[in-house]
Amino acid sequence: MASEEMEQLVRREYKQGFVTDIESETVPPGLDESVIAFISQKKGEPEWMLEWRLEAYRQWLKMTPPSWAHLDYPPIDYQAISYFSAPKKPEDRPQSLDEVDPKLLETYEKLGIPLHERAALAGVAVDAVFDSVSVTTTFKEKLFEAGVIFCSISEAIRDYPELVRQYLGTVVPRSDNYFAALNSAVFTDGSFVYVPEGVTCPMELSTYFRINAANTGQFERTLIVCDNKAQVSYLEGCTAPQRDENQLHAAVVELVALEDAYIKYSTVQNWYPGDEEGKGGIYNFVTKRGDCRGDRSRISWTQVETGSAITWKYPSCMLRGKESIGEFYSVAVTNGRQQADTGTKMIHIGEGTRSTIVAKGIAAGRSDQSYRGLVKIGPRAKGARNYTQCDSLLIGDQCGAHTFPYQEIGNSSATVEHEATTSKIADDQLFYCRARGIDEEDAVSMIVNGFCKDVFQELPMEFAVEAEALLNVTLEGSVG
Amino acid sequence: MLEVKDLHVTVEDKAILKGLNLTVQPGEVHAIMGPNGAGKSTLSAVIAGKDGYEVTQGSILFEGQDVLEMEIEERARAGLLLGFQYPIEIPGVKNIYLLKAALNAAREARGEGEIPAPEFMKLVREKSAEMQMDPSFLQRAVNEGFSGGEKKRNEILQMLVLQPKLAMLDEIDSGLDIDAMKVVAKGVNSLRSADRAILLVTHYQRLLNHIEPDRVHVLVDGRIVKSGDKSLALELEARGYDWVLEESVA
Ligand SMILES: Nc1ncnc2c1ncn2[C@@H]1O[C@H](COP(=O)(O)OP(=O)(O)OP(=O)(O)O)[C@@H](O)[C@H]1O
Numbered sequence A: 001m002a003s004e005e006m007e008q009l010v011r012r013e014y015k016q017g018f019v020t021d022i023e024s025e026t027v028p029p030g031l032d033e034s035v036i037a038f039i040s041q042k043k044g045e046p047e048w049m050l051e052w053r054l055e056a057y058r059q060w061l062k063m064t065p066p067s068w069a070h071l072d073y074p075p076i077d078y079q080a081i082s083y084f085s086a087p088k089k090p091e092d093r094p095q096s097l098d099e100v101d102p103k104l105l106e107t108y109e110k111l112g113i114p115l116h117e118r119a120a121l122a123g124v125a126v127d128a129v130f131d132s133v134s135v136t137t138t139f140k141e142k143l144f145e146a147g148v149i150f151c152s153i154s155e156a157i158r159d160y161p162e163l164v165r166q167y168l169g170t171v172v173p174r175s176d177n178y179f180a181a182l183n184s185a186v187f188t189d190g191s192f193v194y195v196p197e198g199v200t201c202p203m204e205l206s207t208y209f210r211i212n213a214a215n216t217g218q219f220e221r222t223l224i225v226c227d228n229k230a231q232v233s234y235l236e237g238c239t240a241p242q243r244d245e246n247q248l249h250a251a252v253v254e255l256v257a258l259e260d261a262y263i264k265y266s267t268v269q270n271w272y273p274g275d276e277e278g279k280g281g282i283y284n285f286v287t288k289r290g291d292c293r294g295d296r297s298r299i300s301w302t303q304v305e306t307g308s309a310i311t312w313k314y315p316s317c318m319l320r321g322k323e324s325i326g327e328f329y330s331v332a333v334t335n336g337r338q339q340a341d342t343g344t345k346m347i348h349i350g351e352g353t354r355s356t357i358v359a360k361g362i363a364a365g366r367s368d369q370s371y372r373g374l375v376k377i378g379p380r381a382k383g384a385r386n387y388t389q390c391d392s393l394l395i396g397d398q399c400g401a402h403t404f405p406y407q408e409i410g411n412s413s414a415t416v417e418h419e420a421t422t423s424k425i426a427d428d429q430l431f432y433c434r435a436r437g438i439d440e441e442d443a444v445s446m447i448v449n450g451f452c453k454d455v456f457q458e459l460p461m462e463f464a465v466e467a468e469a470l471l472n473v474t475l476e477g478s479v480g
Numbered sequence B: 001m002l003e004v005k006d007l008h009v010t011v012e013d014k015a016i017l018k019g020l021n022l023t024v025q026p027g028e029v030h031a032i033m034g035p036n037g038a039g040k041s042t043l044s045a046v047i048a049g050k051d052g053y054e055v056t057q058g059s060i061l062f063e064g065q066d067v068l069e070m071e072i073e074e075r076a077r078a079g080l081l082l083g084f085q086y087p088i089e090i091p092g093v094k095n096i097y098l099l100k101a102a103l104n105a106a107r108e109a110r111g112e113g114e115i116p117a118p119e120f121m122k123l124v125r126e127k128s129a130e131m132q133m134d135p136s137f138l139q140r141a142v143n144e145g146f147s148g149g150e151k152k153r154n155e156i157l158q159m160l161v162l163q164p165k166l167a168m169l170d171e172i173d174s175g176l177d178i179d180a181m182k183v184v185a186k187g188v189n190s191l192r193s194a195d196r197a198i199l200l201v202t203h204y205q206r207l208l209n210h211i212e213p214d215r216v217h218v219l220v221d222g223r224i225v226k227s228g229d230k231s232l233a234l235e236l237e238a239r240g241y242d243w244v245l246e247e248s249v250a
């Protein structure tokens, strides 16, 4: 499609009563093909990309939101969302920290977030001069030397179209699910990583230093490709509770590991969960999937989820390559009125594939959470092995935890082990600690951290320390 | 030091302690014996502050303070420590971490700062050696996968590190082999001092051969029905509890 045609398309929709000003930096709320064309044009995308988006949109129109998750939220009005907007003008944002929810600031304090970052995280209009700018430059140089590509997805579409085209949507097809289809149609931000053959990425990659100043997008798209024998560790998110005007977040993350490649993807997610009544919290509907395409490849998901009003998330692995390995280590914490429905899927396709699932759920307050895990062993996956361990810990008696393990075993040579426990934070454990002089809150955090140990030890060091602090802040006031 | 007066305790509306009196002075070792279900563990649990026990009458004073008004952790920090009959496992929490948190909590309550790391390491190494526990136990999760005897030794290790004023040890001898019994007894004896007291709950005279008590009490059906010196324990060993019961009814 030539660009005139694209403009025509935009205009045509305009004639039908939709107000789209191509000169403007923002589209009004609502979604149709003209909005998608607008986004694509704004991003300076090639036409195959627009077509790709439009196809996703058309699929999306035919789909319905999933209703099977164990979640309860009012229907989302997709026509009330604005799908492209330039960052808020400084004058529309809080002008100083005095205008920010004091509770949020208190939390930053407890997490030890440096002052200048607190303002940015809370959305205050600041001239963001970060110490990290120079650091970032050094990082970039190092990566460049190693041949690693690390940039925003928009840049990648412009600068490395052949790579993006080769892999985008090959792990999470556009029609995979309702939110993935929506994301495919309208994504505007996210990261792209390519690690060439034989290269071990010289540092841990973190979105944190890439978009320190920028707002995180509502519809992020991340694509990470590790070529043969390449390795990368990618850290997503940050422990500070992030506020966002956008209630709905629907990200897609695709990982591709070729022969002998290893991708380690760690997330600490701490979106604003809303006030005590759950108001203003983020809805987080994410599709994350890794494709172990090459033999002996390995993909490992580690996540600590504490934020959001609603979380719907199942990082998964497609184990295609012979003897490839999928891992999922997760801690999900809910408190207040949060709801979470998380889990994983391990799809064993290749011979001798192995997967490990360790899921720890902690529910406090009046929160509700579910673990949903699928282990599927295909007919060709001879000798495949899965080990699943799934533990829930309840704090108090107003919260809930549910486990939904699904197994589809199509091969008699497979070994699938499943262990599940649900425990209340045991009164006698608490008593034991307190009878040693440790106060109740410290005792709870000690027991909970102990409970999460198996997962925390999978996190990169500095993340693990932050995760512990985060857990304590999240659970504060959940006892007594 | 400890003064329990006319203590009545019910659990789920069932009367367990029915007017128990007990006075312990600094420097003393008291042994409490008595048949199963008499209320021995209940007594120590109530003193430590465990939930689920209702004190319907009576009082407990520790160094003049009203223990029943104190939180569980306050009692512990004040120097009132319970060694458990069945020590609890806490997966994922390192033994050494619990020890440090407990010690620092007590120090903080006394207005002392946190113990410097090297000093702490030296202390715990020394004390585990005394308990003949391999230092690797410090790095293991609290009581997880410990044998029965190891758990008991670990309880005493905590006592040695925390140095309570009043240690209440509930059947610290159960499940111990003969050598372990000696090690545990040695540990307990090292706690003895003029300003400290120890309350031992036990079924067996054997332990009292190693830890010589100043007083022996017989707890039957929620009351202390007979008290005496260490010879009472020998007599109980030889004659059982029936004669005490008969005597007390008479
Ligand atoms: N939580 C509870 N619910 C119901 N009954 C209880 C509870 N705790 C204790 N009891 C009862 O109180 C009585 C005293 O129990 P306790 O454990 O104090 O006895 P004990 O003297 O320590 O016995 P043992 O020598 O067997 O250890 C028992 O009959 C026991 O069943």
Ligand SMILES: [Mg+2]
Residues within 6 Å of the ligand: B040, B041, B042, B085, B170
């Ligand atoms: Mg007992």
